[in-house]
Amino acid sequence: MANLKDTYYWVYVLQSKKDGKKYTGYTQNLPLRFEAHQKGKVPSTKHRRPFELIYFEGCLNKEDALKREKYLKSYYGKMYLGNRLKSYFTGQVVE
Known part of the structure; x- marks a missing residue:
């Protein structure tokens, strides 16, 4: 199996602890990008540190990742994430 960080584009959602x-974005190297956010190297998020990675999903190519990022930033995408992460936001275990 190929190295996942080299073969996928990752769409991710961070939540500011501040x-x-x-914040929703995409990258080909999720650990490196998360580290950049945490260290304040991303201008759009540097004043909102620290962050928690609350969601990510892999896409097979950049075009799909861009479309997915755009969707997750939309009204319906935010609703999807709210439902998908319901137990995280409420602190309840869903069985």
């Missing part, structure tokens, strides 16, 4: 707001 203000509680979410």
Whole structure:
């Protein structure tokens, strides 16, 4: 199996521990990108550190990742994430 960080594009959602707001993005190297956010190297998020990675999914190519990122930033995408992460946001275990 190929190295996952080299073969997938990752769409991810971060939640700021400072203000509680979410940030959605995509990358080909999720650990490196998360580290960049945490160290303040990403201009759009540097004042909202620290972050928690609350969601990610892999896409087979950049075009799909861009479409998925755009969707997750939309009203319906935010609704999807709210439902998908319901137990995380409420602290309840869903069985």
